Every structure is written in C-alpha cells, then in structure tokens.
Amino acid sequence: MVEQSVRIVHSFVGFEAMIQAERPNPAPRFRRLRRAELPIDTIELARYLIGKTLVHDVPRGRLAGRIVETEAYPTGDPAGHAFTGHSRANHSLFLQRGHAYVRFTYGVHWLMNVSSEIPGTGAGVLIRALEPLDGVAWMEENRGTDVLRDLARGPGRVAAAMGIDERFDGVDLCSRKTALWLGAAVRPVGVIGVTTRIGIARAAHRKLRFYEKGNAFVSGPARLRT
C-alpha cells in the first residue's frame, strides 16, 4: 500500500522527489530559534510562539509539532506557579527566557512551559497544544492512541506525545546541542484568537490564552476555539 503510493508519487514528481523519499535522514526541516528572537515579555512570547515548532530529537528519529495554543503566566500572576516565590520545584521559571519548565500535575501528567522575562523573574508560557508534524507514529505510541487530532491537543498530551518529562526540566530550548528545542514556523500563522485561560481559579478573567483560529488541534471547549 505505502510502497505503491510512493511509486505513483515518483512517476509524477520525478527524480528529485525520489531522492528525497529514499534519503534515510532528510535534512532538517526546521531552523532552531535563537534566544534573541524570543520576545522577553511573557505575553508577547505567548503570542509569538503560535505557529512556531517544538522539536524533540530522539535516537530513532524526530518528534515535531506546530504550536497552536499557548497561555501566558506573567510576572506576579496569582495563577502562575511562581506566584508564591522561588522554590526548588519552580526554579526553571526563573531561568533566562527559552528554558523548559516541566511540572508534574494532578499526579498524572507533565506540563511544559517556556520560561520568559529576564533571568531571575518567575514567569513562563504554557504550551497547550501542538499540530503534529513529524514522528506521528511515535507520538501515537507515546500516547496510546492513533487519533491524530488528540495526539497533542491539551498540555498533558503535548508532553506525553513529545516524550517530555522531568528529565527536561531546565533544558535550554535555544541551545545548539539539546535534543528538545524550538524551531521556526513551517508555514505562515493564521488569525490568532485571545481568550481567558483554561483550568485555573485565580485571575481567571485575564485574557492570556492564545491560539490559531480554525485549527483543529486546539484544545478546550468549542466556545474557546472560535
């Protein structure tokens, strides 16, 4: 089935595409973002990250998804994990912008944030949903489901699909060396919607959730996806 369809593609798009298809390790599709490209301000960063790529290079290949939903947890935000001050658990939120803050929640799930602001400031951006781009078969394995739309729709699912856990807390997402990193956008971003955040009690009125309108991989109730 797969071989047959590949052969058909070859006959239509020619030799160059055939080389592309048969190359075992295709050239990286994603350019690593430099830290200087990341807005310092938490809310600006949350908006900026929509459409960008989250990549995890694993021994057997690459997991990658397009960021389609984020939430900002700015300085002094009562809903933020840094609100009660610096601690061992929330240390990564205080790192220079572009570091991963990974936290275990509800005894079940891992959540991933990108740290923001200047070093020493506890703030970050929660990655709430991804549109799968690469390594879909491995994401399915990590998630225990083959429902594409559900692979990384929701922050707990993002971490599970991407194989992100406590080992990645504090990782520099802008380093040239790390396996987990942020990549440039693979296509232009659509209209960005802004709503209140999901699943919080304090500062619940603040509109700090950002998402690509019309994207099927965005989480939350329908009224927060239009």
Next chain:
DNA sequence: TTGGCGATTGGCT
C-alpha cells in the same frame, strides 16, 4: 509531619 489541592485526562452517564 500532614492534609488539601492542582496550568488534566479519559471513561462513564
């Protein structure tokens, strides 16, 4: 030392 609770999810009604 302990108890309440949380940036969620999946299964069941």
Next chain:
DNA sequence: GCCAATCGCCAAT
C-alpha cells in the same frame, strides 16, 4: 457533563 485517578508541593500544624 461529572468524577476518579494519583502524586508532589507547600502552607499550616
């Protein structure tokens, strides 16, 4: 729509 699962953190004892 409702609720249990499940565990680390932290405020209060």
